[in-house]
Amino acid sequence: MTVVERREIALVDLLDRLLAGGVVITGDITLRIADVDLVRIDLNALISSVNQNVPSPFEESP
Amino acid sequence: MTDDPRHRTPEAAPDPVTVTDADLFEGRSPLDPEASFDARPAPAARPAEPRPKPRRRLDLEPDTVERDLVKLVLTVVELLRQLMERQAVRRFDEGDLTEEQEERVGLTLMLLEDRMAELRNRYGLRPEDLNLDLGPLGPLLPRD
Numbered sequence: 001m002t003v004v005e006r007r008e009i010a011l012v013d014l015l016d017r018l019l020a021g022g023v024v025i026t027g028d029i030t031l032r033i034a035d036v037d038l039v040r041i042d043l044n045a046l047i048s049s050v051n052q053n054v055p056s057p058f059e060e061s062p
Numbered sequence: 063m064t065d066d067p068r069h070r071t072p073e074a075a076p077d078p079v080t081v082t083d084a085d086l087f088e089g090r091s092p093l094d095p096e097a098s099f100d101a102r103p104a105p106a107a108r109p110a111e112p113r114p115k116p117r118r119r120l121d122l123e124p125d126t127v128e129r130d131l132v133k134l135v136l137t138v139v140e141l142l143r144q145l146m147e148r149q150a151v152r153r154f155d156e157g158d159l160t161e162e163q164e165e166r167v168g169l170t171l172m173l174l175e176d177r178m179a180e181l182r183n184r185y186g187l188r189p190e191d192l193n194l195d196l197g198p199l200g201p202l203l204p205r206d
Contacts, residue, residue, distance in 0.1 A: 008200050008201065008204075008205070009200055010200060010201050010202060010203050010204040010205075011141075011196060011199055011200065011201070011202045011203075012141055012144045012145055012148070012202065012203050012204070013148070013204065015145055016145060016148040016149065016152075019145075019149060020149075020152055049149055049152060049153070050153070051153075051156060052156075052158070
């Protein structure tokens with residue numbers, strides 16, 4: 001077993017890397033039973049660190 | 063052609079041999095009592111050895127319920143704090159913050175860490191108590 005395989009990565013570090021890269025989650029699901037639409041889930045999520053590509057949606061605080 | 067039963071041709075196949083539970087348990091083969099299953103290309107199923115598995119659970123007792131709930135909440139807060147800390151370091155590396163902003167973010171994170179230590183001490187919790195073993199996912203927070 002090499003050192004790399006043995007190294008343990010904490011979940012907090014995984015989340016940190018995930019945020020640094022950024023994730024977009026989209027999906028549109030409608031749950032229907034017997035031809036009756038019951039639940040609509042229209043997902044459009046962006047999860048990322050604030051950086052040049054993903055600016056903050058708020059004005060820069062003075 | 064050797065006498066080894068493993069190398070016998072189908073025509074020379076011996077009479078059906080019954081494998082008893084005791085043979086399986088001992089890892090013996092009735093065809094060739096000298097050979098253990100380890101020597102065969104496809105070893106037969108060995109009895110599974112029960113492996114002691116460390117299990118962790120959140121114990122809630124009436125007399126410690128406050129401390130245990132605080133522990134649960136502080137675990138979540140600690141995860142967010144460490145995540146924010148890492149994200150702040152990334153932001154500093156990018157260099158788009160002013161010096162004053164970096165100063166304020168650093169000071170806030172430092173005060174937050176002190177405050178967490180204070181709360182931990184109040185409930186007699188060690189830093190490693192706020193970590194969770196997530197099994198195949200690894201630990202929640204890095205182990206020191």
